[in-house]
Each structure stands twice: as structure tokens, then as C-alpha cells.
Amino acid sequence: MSTIKLPSVLAFDRKLEPSDGIMFSGDWQDIGNDKKWQPIELFERRNRAVKSNFTQEVLEDEEALQKQIAEANLSWGDDGSLNHGQDTLRLSFSLRVVAGIQNPTVCNNVEFESRFNEVIAGYVQDDLQELAARYAYNIANGRFLWRNRVNAQQLKILVGTSELSNKLKFNAYDFPLSGTTTNDKDVAQLAQLILAGFKGEKNTVLKVEAFAQLGDAQRVWPSQEMVLNSAKGEKSRHLFSLNGVQGKDNVAAMHCEKIGNALRTIDDWYPKFEQTNKPIAIEAYGSVTQRGVAYRSTRNDFKTLLLKWLSSETSSQLTEQDKHFVVAMLIRGGVFGEGES
């Protein structure tokens, strides 16, 4: 088996399974008192705004520009904010860690599967703690709060499981977003819990609560829905909401995909890291849509590295970091069959 090829049917399950995050409003001093927190309900905001984006043709024609500036830009969309008199956002979600990284979910090539199983099982046995530590770091630093994290006065993360008698407490500002690892004792303990879940020694379900002190009645940022073909003149901004939270409907929430993306932002092994100094999310081609760049498009993408690793001749060329990246991709999951197209 000199040249291993990807099977035509190949897919991996997610192994880090976050739930949708729900947003609550409350006061910073009420952390630890669940009863004081109320779900944030979305409301609609309609503004008579101004236009601020014109084509070059309009900019050159003074008359047309004046005419267009006089027109209002009517906007209509969802919005959400903390209640008046309350200054802190609580985001709650649960995170389940699933075992079985060494088994593809579907694979129609038995040779490939057994080789894959052998190689990855070895890694899971010996080297997985690095990844677990990095996922733990991303829980501790509250990266999953995304825009809600920006310029918060204080940030606190609580992580509980059935095994811990006391919740783990993290001050998120202790863990900068440019980093991925730390020597912190509590983060190491959290990493151990995640590791046990990956290895299948325990059924790890973490309950994560993040608190961000934003200021009185500040706006919060739930996930925005991608709405296809929304008609002109109708609501153009749909935010994600869940129903039936403590008897309330339309409660502001974060997509589980978005939380998952933040948790797997651990890739600082890509070539341009020295220049950017920002870890990126684990993606097959290292793509970062916000920046419009794919950092891993030159022979160090997931498929190339995976095949290199599985082939007995080239597997020694792989660095530790490449292996971490490949397994992190397996934890991310996805469909990787090599079809005709």
C-alpha cells in the first residue's frame, strides 16, 4: 500500500458538541444566584437611517448624490439588549465531549479504515492532551462570547460538571486571545475532564456559564440568521432566538456552530502565524472568512497531511504540530469523501 487514496465515502462526526447558547440579563453581583437572571427577549427595531454607501457614478454627479442623500434608508430588524438597571450578560451552554476519534462515521474502504484506526488510536492514546488543553483554554478565555466580549469591564467563566463539587472559576482576561496555552492549574484540570471524555473513560458534559459586565442596558449580540431571499422592504436582520426558555419565547441565543468555531480556534501552527499572531479556527484549508484568506492552501491542508500520515513511507515526515492539526480536524468533523467531481 504505497499510495493511499481517500475513499469515495468518508465522514467524521463532531466530537465537541456544544449546545446553542442562551442569553440572560442580570447584575454582576448576582453571579451564583440563578434565580436573579432573566432570559433576554428579542425585540424589533425600525429606524429611519441614512444612506452611507454610494456608487462611483452617483458620487460624481452632484445632483444625483443630493437626491439620494435626501432619501431615507428605512431599516427594520431584530435587536436585543440587557434589561434597564442590569449590567451583566450571562451566556449559558452545555458542552458534551464525545469519544471515538479513531473511528470514521462512514467509510467505504476497509483497508483505509483499518490503517486510519491504527494510526489515530496511537495518537489518541499518547498525544491528545495538547488538544484538550487548548480547548480548555478557549473555554477559560471566553472567546465564544465573540463580540459580547469586546471591552467588557469584567469577564468571568464558570464551568461545572457532575464530577466537580465546586465549579471551576476563570477570569477570562487572564487568558489573552492571542495565546493558546497556559500553565494555569484550573485550566489543566478542565483539560483533564475533556481528555477523559475524548478517550471514553467518562461521559463528560460540561455546563459553561460566561458572565460579561457590559454596562447598564447595553446591547447584546446574539447570532445573526442567514436568511435567504429576504424580500426588499421587509425585515432584513433576523437574529437567532429559541423558544420555551423559562416559559419565554423569542429568547436571544448563539448558534452552536458559532460556539464550536470559537472553541476550535486553536490553530497557531499555520505558516503565517508569526505575522498575524492570531490563532485561527481549525478548518480543512485554514480558511478565515472574516479576512478572506485560506492559510493552509499550499500542501499543508487537512487531506494532504492526513494521507501523508497514513502512508507508511511518509508518515515520519509529519511534525507533531501537523498531527495535532489533523486530529483537531477529526474532532471538528465533516464530509471528506473524494467523489468524481
Added chain:
Amino acid sequence: MSQYLVLSKIEVQNANAIAGFTWGFPAITQFLGFTHALSRKISVNYQGTYNTEFVGCMVISNKVSNKVYQPKPYADFEFLQSKNPPVLAKHKATSPPIIEEGKLNATVSLVLELSDPLLLTTDQVTELENKVKAMCLNMRIAGGSVLSIGQVKLFRANNSQDESKQLSHIKRLCMPGFVLKDQSEYLKKQTEKIAVENNESAPLAAWLDFSALKVTATPELAEGQTLTNDQTDATWQYLKKPFDGYLVPIMAGYKAIAQPLTKEEVIGLRVKPDPEDQDIKAVNFVEAVHSVAEWLSMHKVTRLSEYIWRYNQDGEWYLCQQESKPSSDNNEPSTNTDLINNLF
């Protein structure tokens, strides 16, 4: 006598909401698929250690929220979309496509039926329950991830007194909720009724009577008018469903649309080579079969076995069905299939 494994209040996230022509709840085939997958992990006939199989399951919906939005009041619901597509080599340069999907979050309870009763001590029962719970947390239900499971409990009844006690225990674990009951009988009756006038499209018309929201117009003639014309006013009224109850259209299984093929005839199968059955027919191309079901409050359940969905394979038909009542005729599978025969 009878033994059931109850998985109560399973929280499922991002499960499939679309099944055949219907949407709103995962298809029964998906729950039976889960049942079978769990069975393969448990049963000695496959990889497990227990001398039994899960052959059917009862589906109870505790809470469902479809991921939809309404652009404006009275508009059609539309599915929320997310950009989590497959990543293929051809997407290296271009942005990947958005695949339209319908998803939902749900809390469901499942009651699995065991083929052979297990004789276990109390400790062994606890061990089985914990094992099943751990397995389920690593599995998917209807394509969705399992976030948590309320309780896993094994029930066993030796006599009728036990059975009623068992029933009330199981009800308590699954309430409040609605259980899905096969009502293909209604579909059959409605088809027969329609077939009197219009034979050709009767099955489809009958199914649409259950699934479509229909309104009818009664003309209001002005004074002195005897014939209706374009300007005549009318009162519009919703048409009732043909039968009472919380009736819904469902996808109930599959029908073969071609001859079975061996694994040599189809390229790229997910079938592992098995030296023992060389001639096995590995693939059959199928289409979805639709039927009618009813959501019934859990407290109305009197006999569990009537509500257990099981697979029935008969020739080209592969259907999910519940045990037919003693009063109805015994060739239920064929009556049901005849119905759907002209549907597609």
C-alpha cells in the same frame, strides 16, 4: 412476558426536520434507525453482549421547536440556514455552497421493545442502563446531536398486574408528551370514499385531505341574481380534516423502485466484505412512502405494544407500522401499500 427500555426526555439538537414531503418532526424511519443502531451495539447477534434485540420503538414528543422564521405575519415559514457545508477539494478556491436543510431542536422520549426478555439482577440492570446511556450520548438521533438524556430505565412485567404498574411508571417518565399513533386506517377509508368518484388519483387526493389546509367558497348571491359570476361575493371557510384528532401526514417507509442490486453492480458502497454471504443483495433504490398518523396525549395510552413502531418488510415494501388492532383485517401491510401505490 414483555420488557421495555425507556429513554426518557432525550434532548436532541439540530435533528432533521424534513421527511419525504413532510416537515416538522423527524421521520419514524429515523427513530427506528436509531433503535437498530443501538441494538447492534447491545445484541450478541452483532457486537454486543446481551442476548436480545431492540425490535421496535414508541415515539413520544415532549417538546419540539423547528428552526424556522416567518418573514412577516401570515407569510410562509422558512427554514433558518447555516453555512456548514462539506469541504471538498473543489471548494479550495471558491466559497462552498450553502446546502438548504431543515432542522429542529426537540425533547423526545423513546420506549424500545426487547425481542427476548433479559434475566438480570438489579446490579446488572443498573449496569445495562448506564451502558445504554453512555452509548446514546455518543450516538445521533435523526441526524441531531444528543445533548442529554433524562433517564434510562429497563422495565419488566411478568403478569397483567405488573403490566399496569409498568405502564403507569413509563407514562410518568414520558409525560407530558404526545405519542405518535399509526392512522393508516383513516387514509384507507378516505381513499375508498374518494375512489367512488375518481379512481385514478384517489390515494393522492386522500392523503392531501389530511396534509393540506383547504378552504371552500360558498357564493353569496346578490338580490335578484340567480347565477354566479366573477363579481359574486363569497364566504370562505376552512375545511375540516376527514377525521377527528390531531392528524398529521407522515413519511412511513420506503418502496423499491428498481430490482435489488448486488454490491458488484453499484460502485462505492459502504458495505464491508462478508465472506459468508457473497450473494447478498446489497442495494435497493427506493422512494419515500407517505401515510397518516395521529398525535395522542400520552395519558390515553392503555397498551404499550399497540404504539410500538416496527419495520415490516414485504417484497418491495419496507414500512414502519404499528400492530394492527384485532378488529381490523389482518392483511394490514398490503392494504396500506395498495393505498400508496399510485402516490408517486
